[in-house]
Amino acid sequence: MEAQARKGVAVEDGLELLFAHTGKRTIKRVPLMESLGRVLAGDCYSPFPIPSFRKAAMDGYAVKYSEIKHAAPENPVVLRVTDEIKPGSVEFPAGHHFAVRIFTGAPVPEPYDTVIMQEAVIAQEDESSLCRFLFPSERGKHVAEIGEDIPANACIITEGTVISAKEIAILAAFGTQDIEVYRKPIVAVIPVGDELQLPGEALSPYHLYESNGFMLEAKLRELGADCIRYAPVPDNKSSISQAIQAALRDADFIITTGGISVGKYDYLLDVMNELSAEALFTKVLMRPGAPTSVYKIKETLSFHLSGNPSACFVGYELFVKPKLLFELGCSKYRNEMMEAVLEGDVSKPCPYPRYVRSFAEIRKGKLYVAPLTKDQSGNLAAFAKSNALSLILAGGKGAAKGQVVQMFWI
Ligand SMILES: Nc1nc2c(c(=O)[nH]1)N[C@H]1C(S)=C(S)[C@@H](COP(=O)(O)OP(=O)(O)OC[C@H]3O[C@@H](n4cnc5c(N)ncnc54)[C@H](O)[C@@H]3O)O[C@H]1N2
Numbered sequence: 301m302e303a304q305a306r307k308g309v310a311v312e313d314g315l316e317l318l319f320a321h322t323g324k325r326t327i328k329r330v331p332l333m334e335s336l337g338r339v340l341a342g343d344c345y346s347p348f349p350i351p352s353f354r355k356a357a358m359d360g361y362a363v364k365y366s367e368i369k370h371a372a373p374e375n376p377v378v379l380r381v382t383d384e385i386k387p388g389s390v391e392f393p394a395g396h397h398f399a400v401r402i403f404t405g406a407p408v409p410e411p412y413d414t415v416i417m418q419e420a421v422i423a424q425e426d427e428s429s430l431c432r433f434l435f436p437s438e439r440g441k442h443v444a445e446i447g448e449d450i451p452a453n454a455c456i457i458t459e460g461t462v463i464s465a466k467e468i469a470i471l472a473a474f475g476t477q478d479i480e481v482y483r484k485p486i487v488a489v490i491p492v493g494d495e496l497q498l499p500g501e502a503l504s505p506y507h508l509y510e511s512n513g514f515m516l517e518a519k520l521r522e523l524g525a526d527c528i529r530y531a532p533v534p535d536n537k538s539s540i541s542q543a544i545q546a547a548l549r550d551a552d553f554i555i556t557t558g559g560i561s562v563g564k565y566d567y568l569l570d571v572m573n574e575l576s577a578e579a580l581f582t583k584v585l586m587r588p589g590a591p592t593s594v595y596k597i598k599e600t601l602s603f604h605l606s607g608n609p610s611a612c613f614v615g616y617e618l619f620v621k622p623k624l625l626f627e628l629g630c631s632k633y634r635n636e637m638m639e640a641v642l643e644g645d646v647s648k649p650c651p652y653p654r655y656v657r658s659f660a661e662i663r664k665g666k667l668y669v670a671p672l673t674k675d676q677s678g679n680l681a682a683f684a685k686s687n688a689l690s691l692i693l694a695g696g697k698g699a700a701k702g703q704v705v706q707m708f709w710i
């Protein structure tokens with residue numbers, strides 16, 4: 301495709317084109333601990349209430365509220381305590397007791413309705429088993445009722461939630477052994493370029509070690525996708541075409557990096573057109589990553605990112621990540637933009653919105669974002685300190701320190 305035929309789309313329009321293409325999510329049942337970081341494939345309901353029995357919330361004494369309701373330091377209620385109930389007890393004291401020793405987590409059987417903390421009771425240090433209750437308390441105090449925490453049949457975790465330790469805590473409390481999650485997409489990553497080499501190889505003159513493929517694999521793994529990373533493919537049409545066709549067989553999504561611009565040896569668009577792929581877009585109105593292109597080939601989406609490391613990264617963050625999160629079934633799949641005070645000048649004028657690698661932090665409740673120096677598209681150094689991309693709007697002379705800009709965490 302000739303350079304002039306590449307009409308750019310705005311970032312938002314490009315995203316909508318991606319979301320309009322729905323993939324085929326499939327569901328898989330996995331053991332509970334394997335669900336960590338995966339996306340829940342259906343709403344999860346509580347099979348029983350928690351607590352499932354009336355439970356003491358403090359160490360102390362189980363009483364009938366009516367017995368101690370008039371207790372006061374100057375008028376203590378004296379009760380005999382001869383029995384105890386501990387956590388896991390399945391047998392309870394028989395007969396009529398006014399109070400019973402109880403411990404946190406133990407069942408509170410009828411007729412008791414209230415637990416008094418042991419700090420509010422004086423146990424006589426003799427053989428009498430008498431206890432002096434000094435305060436009246438409230439009916440039901442320190443007793444967790446059945447279902448007080450989680451009632452039965454309640455929707456406890458919704459479909460699309462990414463499972464973290466917090467969700468694992470709830471699922472484990474219901475004795476869950478396995479759970480349905482969305483299957484991880486398999487993503488093929490194909491670096492393209494004659495100059496690229498792999499670690500372990502002696503670096504030839506004027507060559508460089510391939511780093512985008514590793515960065516993309518790391519990003520995909522962080523996201524919860526599986527990755528097949530290819531060895532660098534040389535800049536010739538047949539090698540690129542063969543790699544794309546192999547990836548079509550092996551993967552659900554394809555990402556290439558490099559060879560997508562307008563140079564004589566940038567063959568990606570030609571190859572995709574020769575494979576009769578349908579272009580969703582072949583340029584984005586943004587910097588870096590303007591050549592970012594997406595094709596649909598046999599129902600598979602193929603993302604073509606720039607070779608420049610920062611452009612590759614921005615293309616991934618803005619397009620690949622939201623689309624994969626969407627396909628993974630995550631309810632939150634878009635980058636969450638937020639306002640921050642810019643802490644340095646970005647003086648480079650740009651006809652398109654510019655995404656700048658930046659360091660953001662919250663100080664005294666306010667979000668600040670510092671653009672990193674040496675953020676040129678081909679530079680790597682700015683990766684080391686960056687935790688955000690700040691968005692500098694198109695036109696003008698960039699943005700000045702103190703200005704409020706949009707950013708998102710990376
Ligand atoms: N005449 C024009 N030239 C260029 C334009 C333009 O509009 N007109 N656009 C520039 C922009 S913007 C970008 S971005 C680059 C994109 O080029 P490609 O995506 O085709 O990438 P390459 O040319 O293959 O490589 C660019 C650069 O990145 C290095 N690279 C490539 N792959 C990797 C990798 N896997 N790991 C690490 N580094 C990689 C490569 O060696 C080059 O230095 O085009 C501009 N040109």
Ligand code: MOO
Binds near residue numbers: 591677
């Ligand atoms: O768009 Mo290029 O990605 O500026 O370096």
